[in-house]
Amino acid sequence: MSTSETTTDHDTIRKWIEDRGGVPTVVKGTEDDEGEGILRVDFAERDEKLEEISWDEFFDTFEDRGLAFLYQEETADGKESRFFRFVNR
Structure with missing residues (x-):
């Protein structure tokens, strides 16, 4: 069984995203x-509808909006x- 975690x-967050090529x-x-x-988050297959931003911009928006990051380390298998x-939050 896979589990999810939440963090701010x-x-x-940055490590999880970068470890997956995002x-x-x-x-x-x-x-x-x-x-x-x-x-x-854009992963290896880049999406033209998305615009890459800096980590500073990303986290400024993340904080301004009061968000948390729900994520999963591994799939069930x-x-x-x-x-x-x-x-x-």
């Missing part, structure tokens, strides 16, 4: 008055998982 620790992004065209867009969600 920036180092844990980069921080926002959905193009979703910026608000403060310039922040909808956060996403023991393989590395890329399952995650941004959830409200």
